[in-house]
Amino acid sequence: MSTKFAFIDRDGTLIHEPTPEETRSGDIPYQIDNLKKLKILPNVVEGLQRLIKKNYKLVMISNQDGVGTNIFPQTSFDEVQNKLIEILKDNGIIFEKIFICTHMPDKNCKCRKPKTALLDNLLKEEKINIEKSLFIGDRDSDKEMAKNIGIKFIEIKTNGAFKIDI
Template identity: 30%
Template sequence: MKLVIIDRDGVINEDRADFVKSADEWIPLPGSLEAIARLYRAGWKVVIASNQSGLGRGLFSISDLNAMHSKMHQELTLLGGQIDAIFICPHTPDEGCSCRKPLPGLFHDIIRRYEIDPTQVPAIGDSLRDLQAAHAVGMKTWLVETGNGLKTKNDPNLPPGTQIRASLAEIINEWLREN
């Protein structure tokens, strides 16, 4: 099985300093949904792993989050694509959970659900915490320069071997050319 784990805000859609709080504020980055659709049509399972502390902070409700994801699913369906699953951490940073990236809890959950070898799974993010969580379970890390990526790419704590590309679309286009 070919499976990829992708962070949401800053990778698939625009990120906001004040959090993406509604379907109206959920705006896909240019080419991201088209790239996911191409990957899906090429036989990949696409899974999202996303910190959503805005839930725990009371900035938006689970209904709001579901509306954002419904918008994403609808736009992807029109392009012939699909997200297989969305794993979220709803906790705030001070709650001490194991699922909030940079801790690898979400990734452990995905590994268990799909019964996959993590060393064969790429993970794409725009923040150091995305890559640290993926690296902690042995996944191949990819950094996009969208979202927080330009700031993150110069971080001395970037996991070794992290590949850096301009966007999600650039990564997926490269993968599909290689296969």
């Protein structure tokens, strides 16, 4: 038996990603670093529930530049992430695994999407159903990641509704 995975991006796909226009002075663009910025996008709860009902294992994978440094303290990231996980859990939604690359783009790490190093162990340990597994995201890097794993990509419009046809 192989496992159907739904790999899902976080910012812009599950929750609202602040646009540069929404960014106030002193804030870093795209960062969701306090609870006031946490907004779950339309259809996310229903869509994730449907994936679970269809026996998908959910895996969150996200690039979060500089978490754990002074530009993005770990506590600021955790506050938002923990609240998101709590809300999803209250709706019966559990992510089996959560992978976060915390490096800055110029570090050229092996774990930044679309590179697949964060998933290497998982893909080794689990027999993944390549035909049915999905990557759901809003960015070209997500699309590229789907290609690198060899699975279908479902594109979400950045900060749009979580519409998946499965």
